[in-house]
Amino acid sequence: xxxxxxxxxxxxxxxxxxxxxxxxxxxxxxxxxxxxxxxxxxxxxxxxxxxxxxxxxxxxxxxxxxxxxxxxxxxxxxxxxxxxxxxxxxxxxxxxxxxxxxxxxxxxxxxxxxxxxxxxxxxxxxxxxxxxxxxxxxxxxxxxxxxxxxxxxxxxxxxxxxxxxxxxxxxxxxxxxxxxxxxxxxxxxxxxxxxxxxxxxxxxxxxxxxxxxxxxxxxxxxxxxxxxxxxxxxxxxxxxxxxxxxxxxxxxxxxxxxxxxxxxxxxxxxxxxxxxxxxxxxxxxxxxxxxxxxxxxxxxxxxxxxxxxxxxxxxxxxxxxxxxxxxxxxxxxxxxxxxxxxxxxxxxxxxxxx
Amino acid sequence: xxxxxxxxxxxxxxxxxxxxxxxxxxxxxxxxxxxxxxxxxxxxxxxxxxxxxxxxxxxxxxxxxxxxxxxxxxxxxxxxxxxxxxxxxxxxxxxxxxxxxxxxxxxxxxxxxxxxxxxxxxxxxxxxxxxxxxxxxxxxxxxxxxxxxxxxxxxxxxxxxxxxxxxxxxxxxxxxxxxxxxxxxxxxxxxxxxxxxxxxxxxxxxxxxxxxxxxxxxxxxxxxxxxxxxxxxxxxxxxxxxxxxxxxxxxxxxxxxxxx
Numbered sequence: 001x002x003x004x005x006x007x008x009x010x011x012x013x014x015x016x017x018x019x020x021x022x023x024x025x026x027x028x029x030x031x032x033x034x035x036x037x038x039x040x041x042x043x044x045x046x047x048x049x050x051x052x053x054x055x056x057x058x059x060x061x062x063x064x065x066x067x068x069x070x071x072x073x074x075x076x077x078x079x080x081x082x083x084x085x086x087x088x089x090x091x092x093x094x095x096x097x098x099x100x101x102x103x104x105x106x107x108x109x110x111x112x113x114x115x116x117x118x119x120x121x122x123x124x125x126x127x128x129x130x131x132x133x134x135x136x137x138x139x140x141x142x143x144x145x146x147x148x149x150x151x152x153x154x155x156x157x158x159x160x161x162x163x164x165x166x167x168x169x170x171x172x173x174x175x176x177x178x179x180x181x182x183x184x185x186x187x188x189x190x191x192x193x194x195x196x197x198x199x200x201x202x203x204x205x206x207x208x209x210x211x212x213x214x215x216x217x218x219x220x221x222x223x224x225x226x227x228x229x230x231x232x233x234x235x236x237x238x239x240x241x242x243x244x245x246x247x248x249x250x251x252x253x254x255x256x257x258x259x260x261x262x263x264x265x266x267x268x269x270x271x272x273x274x275x276x277x278x279x280x281x282x283x284x285x286x287x288x289x290x291x292x293x294x295x296x297x298x299x300x301x302x303x304x305x306x307x308x309x310x311x312x313x314x315x316x317x318x319x320x321x322x323x324x325x326x327x328x329x330x331x332x333x334x335x336x337x338x339x340x341x342x343x344x345x346x347x348x349x350x351x352x353x354x
Numbered sequence: 355x356x357x358x359x360x361x362x363x364x365x366x367x368x369x370x371x372x373x374x375x376x377x378x379x380x381x382x383x384x385x386x387x388x389x390x391x392x393x394x395x396x397x398x399x400x401x402x403x404x405x406x407x408x409x410x411x412x413x414x415x416x417x418x419x420x421x422x423x424x425x426x427x428x429x430x431x432x433x434x435x436x437x438x439x440x441x442x443x444x445x446x447x448x449x450x451x452x453x454x455x456x457x458x459x460x461x462x463x464x465x466x467x468x469x470x471x472x473x474x475x476x477x478x479x480x481x482x483x484x485x486x487x488x489x490x491x492x493x494x495x496x497x498x499x500x501x502x503x504x505x506x507x508x509x510x511x512x513x514x515x516x517x518x519x520x521x522x523x524x525x526x527x528x529x530x531x532x533x534x535x536x537x538x539x540x541x542x543x544x545x546x547x548x549x550x551x552x553x554x555x556x557x558x559x560x561x562x563x564x565x566x567x568x569x570x571x572x573x574x575x576x577x578x579x580x581x582x583x584x585x586x587x588x589x590x591x592x593x594x595x596x597x598x599x600x601x602x603x604x605x606x607x608x609x610x611x612x613x614x
Binding site: 083104107108109232235236239240241243244245247248249250251252253291295296297311 | 368369403406407408427428429430431433435436438439442444447448452456457459460464465484492505512547550611
């Protein structure tokens with residue numbers, strides 16, 4: 001016996017199968033094309049504008065397709081712009097996928113990857129390294145270690161709280177966050193106000209300027225692996241975002257899957273922070289845009305999230321280094337544009353709710 | 355072999371002296387429609403969650419097909435027991451169809467693609483709950499009652515022999531309440547165990563094959579509705595004087611104050 005008739009209301013019947021996946025494939029293709037275009041733009045724009053022809057010429061001569069040499073363009077593209085663009089691609093996609101994972105795992109679309117304190121911990125670690133006079137590599141490792149330490153502290157605290165579930169995780173994260181924010185303030189207070197304090201503030205603003213080939217060589221592998229892992233885990237997120245009992249009733253072990261995904265996403269975020277400092281709003285905003293484009297199902301939205309994050313950060317970084325003759329820290333650009341763009345996204349979202 | 359049973363099931367909240375449930379023995383068989391009555395906070399939800407294996411008992415054991423629940427893998431349980439929670443919170447705008455497709459996760463695996471049998475089960479569940487027209491809509495845009503039907507459709511797609519529902523009538527309009535209990539009746543007649551908690555003894559009287567009363571952490575009554583859903587027991591349970599009226603196979607209760 002059918003349960004009910006005549007209850008459909010004014011629903012729009014969406015055609016199933018081919019139409020939806022065609023649309024999603026189209027959007028995926030468009031996003032990929034957007035990434036390629038933004039990379040091309042980023043290679044051309046900057047303090048020494050290059051024509052697309054010259055940029056392509058550099059790659060042509062590198063691949064021995066043409067014999068014409070253009071040493072100026074080659075230095076600008078290969079030494080200054082390309083490593084930085086690749087870093088932006090990696091950081092953007094990792095941050096966005098990390099953000100989408102955090103949002104699903106915490107069943108809250110307004111969560112960003114710093115929920116459990118990875119940012120304050122990384123900032124503390126970096127500041128401490130700066131104050132103790134560490135080299136750039138030491139500062140990076142300090143940031144990475146500090147981020148993990150803060151999240152680890154938060155998770156440990158949540159273990160000691162009674163109850164379990166998401167609420168205790170949030171509380172543990174809140175406390176861990178507070179501890180490391182206080183420690184960061186302490187380091188800032190003790191830092192030499194002439195040179196160390198400005199260095200800390202500068203680092204906190206976030207920038208891809210120091211990215212070079214050497215750094216890429218050892219950061220890209222882990223970042224790519226983590227991002228791909230997050231994309232592959234996407235179907236798990238659909239179930240985890242339902243709530244603990246419901247996920248369990250569908251045969252998914254929340255107690256194993258949730259920490260595993262938190263660890264993956266946190267590792268990815270901590271790596272991006274150690275590479276580029278604090279780049280806000282990408283992890284919060286990009287998943288929303290992806291959801292608006294292809295729907296909430298994570299299997300479909302995660303690859304789009306990765307592509308949009310990559311392309312978006314390349315564009316933001318291009319703005320950061322071309323808007324003025326100097327350089328605006330990337331963190332400021334993403335914060336400003338991200339917050340403004342979020343207004344538009346929220347308008348679309350709220351309309352859906354009502 | 356009993357499909358689902360528990361022996362000496364006791365559950366204490368950490369830090370509380372008085373157990374929520376005390377020495378519960380139950381044997382539940384496919385084909386039964388079991389209604390669980392009890393006051394707010396009597397432990398009805400806890401009993402369902404224990405039977406599902408979401409929480410571990412302080413002492414005692416839940417047995418599924420004769421084997422202790424803790425020995426089963428989560429997905430093997432999910433192929434035998436489906437669950438409809440009291441509150442389903444929709445955080446993300448998944449489509450209705452995707453939501454129902456998640457009921458096939460115990461079969462297809464988390465990353466596996468849905469096969470033809472899975473798709474057929476999803477279609478059948480959507481049709482059975484009258485949701486075909488809503489299939490493409492985001493669940494966040496549905497009313498509470500519609501969302502409840504989506505979760506039920508997911509449980510039906512799960513194709514489990516046991517179906518445990520925590521106050522499934524809550525939030526449904528009157529028509530949907532009547533349709534729901536009729537549907538649960540059908541599901542039980544098809545050979546499933548259906549167990550629900552409820553605050554509507556009159557509906558259980560008509561449709562349930564067995565009614566339990568949970569009071570003070572114990573099963574106070576267990577039997578066919580004619581014996582359990584009586585004015586005397588309902589008055590004692592809910593603490594209000596009730597009189598009963600039987601009419602055409604129904605039993606109605608009304609407040610007994612005026613006649614006293």
